[in-house]
Amino acid sequence: MEHIDSVVIPATINLHTVTVMTAWVPVTLPEYLTWIALFIIMTTTLIPDRKAYWYKGDFAFKPVINFSTWMTMERFDAINKMHIFVVVPDGMAHGNDKLYQLRAFIDAYNEKLKEVVIPGKYLCVDESMNQWLGHGMPNLKKIPRKPHSIGQEWKTVADVNTCCIIRLCCARQCRLIST
Known part of the structure; x- marks a missing residue:
């Protein structure tokens, strides 16, 4: 947890992303842990349409959890896209x-x-x-x-x-x- 809080979040996700995206809202530890939990749910409950995880209506394949309660799909995708483990790729x-x-x-x-x-x-x-x-x-x-x-x-x-x-x-x- 200390490595995530002191290295992964500030040095890689936030520092790296600020250089690529101008309107980046920094990721916090609770938000990052939420992102990990949603990512784990996505990999263990496979749904044909990825958007269904955020779908609010009645859908045959909907997950037990509506992801939009915790994070928008756009924010999830932004964190996923900008997620790296080192500040400078070598x-x-x-x-x-x-x-x-x-x-x-x-x-x-x-x-x-x-x-x-x-x-x-x-x-x-x-x-x-x-x-x-x-x-x-x-x-x-x-x-x-x-x-x-x-x-x-x-x-x-x-x-x-x-x-x-x-x-x-x-x-x-x-x-x-x-x-």
Whole structure:
């Protein structure tokens, strides 16, 4: 949470966006967390027409939650369009590591989990997929055995008792970390 509040929001979304858009209203932490929650709902409840998430009338495929209660579609799209994880994109770093922009976020996520989750006796190493939503994505792979077969492959470590993912790393960059 600290990484999101101190790095992702002020340095990347707001600083980057002000250079591109003149009439930008800065994103706050509560608004960013709302954006993440709506994004998660969109990826877990697939509706053929994306606009239906904001639809107010009677619609057969409407979601349980009307997104317009929390955020307009225009604001959601603006945050989505301007969302980056580094202030200045680096072509050299991109050549060495396609996910260099996410590296600090992943490291912060993993470090925070070390503080708040005490793993059980048994751990499970697994592969997870970050689903492809139809536009650019680094390290795009097709793995037919997965329910969502196209996306980014991640190696994860999960606690067998709680089924909680306690470690993330990109499949290409994964290395065992002793604790």
